[in-house]
Amino acid sequence: MxxxxxxxxxxxxxxxxxxxxxxxxxxxxxxxxxxxxxxxxxxxxxxxxxxxxxxxxxxxxxxxxxxxxxxxxxxxxxxxxxxxxxxxxxxxxxxxxxxxxxxxxxxxxxxxxxxxxxxxxxxxxxxxxxxxxxxxxxxxxxHKWTENGDIVTAISLDSGDKKHECLSEKVAAEAASMAKMFDANLHFVNTVSKAPIHITVDKSAFDPEKINAKVMAKHKQDLQSLADKLNIPKVNIIVKEGLPGKVVPQVCADLEAECLILGSVGRKGVDAALLGNTAEYIIDKLDCDTLVIKG
Missing domain, CATH: 3.40.50.620 (HUPs)
Structure with a gap:
């Protein structure tokens, strides 16, 4: 924290x-x-x-x-x-x-x-x-923060990028500490891309529904592993199909969240302009506060 x-x-x-x-x-x-x-x-x-x-x-x-x-x-x-x-x-x-x-x-x-x-x-x-x-x-x-409210945390899962892994841990730890301090309900949110269904292959070899189910189960497992690693005893894990820019604001709206916490890896130049697209799209659609944790 x-x-x-x-x-x-x-x-x-x-x-x-x-x-x-x-x-x-x-x-x-x-x-x-x-x-x-x-x-x-x-x-x-x-x-x-x-x-x-x-x-x-x-x-x-x-x-x-x-x-x-x-x-x-x-x-x-x-x-x-x-x-x-x-x-x-x-x-x-x-x-x-x-x-x-x-x-x-x-x-x-x-x-x-x-x-x-x-x-x-x-x-x-x-x-x-x-x-x-x-x-x-x-x-x-x-807007006002209410007692026993909800804190939503957008967690990025990228096992191939150490910088993003460290940032995800930092974001999760910050969210857990804030939830404890404000007696709030904590939610970890992640999204997955839907498996394509238009590929012309034998369905017995490629079943989109089974692929989607396995991917979502893996993401939920990874989020729970992150919570266990940081000794976070109570967290609601949400994994949905879709783009973060649409899913995260909808989750915040459904929960009437007080705050969304997400991470941002600092970049410069053209990369900095590209970096903010998803975060800015999310923030612009929210009715709650947004805490951006810098990596």
Whole structure:
């Protein structure tokens, strides 16, 4: 389990409701962690005003710091709270810099659904935050966590990739610890591809239904073995046919889950752009929070 000591919550300026802040306070009290309220700012027109840019920039930073300090003063937290503001052209890089320079081990960010047409035109900052952050990120939707709720964990099974194996163990361990801390029901979810039925072969030699049953049984066995290895006494194992991007959101919806936990192996360049497709598709369809564990 990640023992969160310092949590950075990315504040959305000029917003009356701050779902990410509410969740950050809740988690900071649970983990007894210090809370850092942070904002990344930038204004292109000010950058062009070379003669007064420095003073205008500082005035904006000072004003935003006052807003954050007023927010911090209103919070019911049991640990230390601090405020930080940075000026950065790329919002997500500014937030990451704030988190790393302040030794934070979790970033909390509010997220919302985007229309498909908009996603095809540009990449929202929180997708870049997920891709580039070296530390765990919790994406918050505007809903409450309930007592004895459900935590869903998307587990990737790839016995040929040690990095993914280690990440799967890390994700499973984090999920189990959170379920114990919040007295929640834990679910491991995995998907399998359906065996093709259009192949022209003798059915006695190739029975799709038998193949599917064997594959699903193997995946369930592997998930149970992972739980046993990590000494997780109670977990509901779910293996379904289909694509993760469709199955995982449906499972979360059926269970009315509080949080989905999944892993992300850090990559750069073109691989980073490809990395987020499934995770982003899942997150965009969820009504629950999503905790992304970085590998």
């Amino acid at each position: 990640t023992d969160y000591k310092r949590i950075l919550v990315a504040i959305t300026p000029h917003r009356e409701k701050q779902p990410a802040l509410a969740r950050a306070v809740f988690l900071a009290n649970k983990y007894n962690a210090e809370l850092v309220l942070g904002t990344s700012m930038y204004n292109r027109s000010i950058e062009k005003a070379s003669d007064v840019a420095a003073q205008l920039k500082q005035d904006l930073i000072d004003d935003q710091m006052k807003v954050l300090e007023a927010l911090a003063a209103s919070l019911e937290v049991t640990t230390k709270t601090s405020c930080v503001v940075t000026w950065h052209k790329k919002w997500y890089e500014g937030v990451i810099n704030l988190a790393t320079s302040n030794n934070c081990d979790l970033i909390i960010k509010e997220t919302k659904q985007y229309e498909k047409s908009i996603r095809n035109l540009f990449t929202p900052d929180h997708w870049n935050l997920l891709r580039c952050s070296p530390i765990n990120v919790l994406m918050v939707k505007n």
